[in-house]
Amino acid sequence: MVETITIRRPDDWHVHLRDGDMLRDCVAYTARQFARAIVMPNLTPPVIDTQSAIAYRDRIMAAVPAGMAFTPLMTCYLTDNTDADDLARGKAQGVFTAAKLYPANATTNSAHGVTDMARLDPVFARMQSDGIILCIHGEVTEGEIDIFDREAEFIERHLRGIVSRFPELKIVFEHITTSDAVEFVEAAGDNVAATITPQHLHINRNAMLVGGMQPHAYCLPVAKREAHRLALRKAAVSGSTKFFLGTDSAPHTREAKESACGCAGIFNAPYALESYLAVFEEEGALDKFEGFASLHGPAFYGLPVNQERITLTRNGVDVPQMLQAAGSDIVPFHAGQRLDWTLTL
Ligand code: DOR
Ligand code: ZN
Secondary structure (H helix, E strand, C coil): CCCEEEEECCCEEEECCCCHHHHHHHHHHHHHHCCEEEECCCCCCCCCCHHHHHHHHHHHHHHCCCCCCCEEEEEEECCCCCCHHHHHHHHHCCCEEEEEECECCCCCCCCCCECCHHHHHHHHHHHHHHCCEEEECCCCCCCCCCHHHHHHHHHHHHHHHHHHHCCCCCEEECCCCCHHHHHHHHHCCCCEEEEECHHHHHCCCHHHHCCCCCHHHCCCCCCCCHHHHHHHHHHHHCCCCCEEECCCECCCCHHHHCCCCCCCCEECHHHHHHHHHHHHHHCCCHHHHHHHHHHHHHHHHCCCCCCCEEEEECCCEECCCCEEECCEEECECCCCCEECCEEEC
């Protein structure tokens, strides 16, 4: 039996680091596991231009504990009024790594998102010519569309069109949750990839709805039925360079989750690698873990792989029921469970 696994230090290609006290108390969980992370811009107010991204990056760096090496990779929140020149300048200055498309009101702090996809074509054209990666929250928001169908519907209503109008634009279909998304990404060209979260590899929608409502299993896009989870697992461990790690770790206080209108988001940063590795082991694919966690992402983003190595050992870890952040309790993914692997630094 394999007892230790050493791989290049991974990166997280999708994380919510928040701001203020929550940023201060959560950033170290991500910095401990990952060398770099694509940082989501859905703050209040959102990070919509180069200037606000520089300021946010400074706040992140100020919150990283001394002695920890961590590089935040910033994203620009696209709106109906995004200034393509500013975005291109931000990319040229090394501020922006990617831009993020939230359909308006698809999820937490997305009220300023894009209301009319067609209006963004000039911005997509500029991103294509300037090599700026487009990260997409792929869900439609029309009220009549069932929440479990919103990702598949996004592919048909929007994504196919964007991909065919901009065949050179690099697109990350983020936190995919369906076999429809897996099939779409597999069939697309090399310019289309996807991230997969640990929760969507571990849970299906029963985790949210069976035995009482389980707010800590609620995130967006919501977990789907079992067949979709199995398709995601297959894609993640397949070795295909189109699929890579993106936790979508999204901390909310316990009160905000356990509420009559609970927030979407799962806080998986503290044990993200342990969680992913459990899946690769269950699937008999330990040899595919480094590609998914540490190689495919940098290759897609055109960035160097990390030189440093990390080791996980079969010591096991008991995930606490609760952690503390922003003066409140916060419940991590896998709370109260034992995971077989431990990241040893
Ligand atoms: O569950 C989610 N939480 N999905 C998102 O897209 C946003 C995130 C958040 O910011 O809380
Ligand atoms: Zn997210």
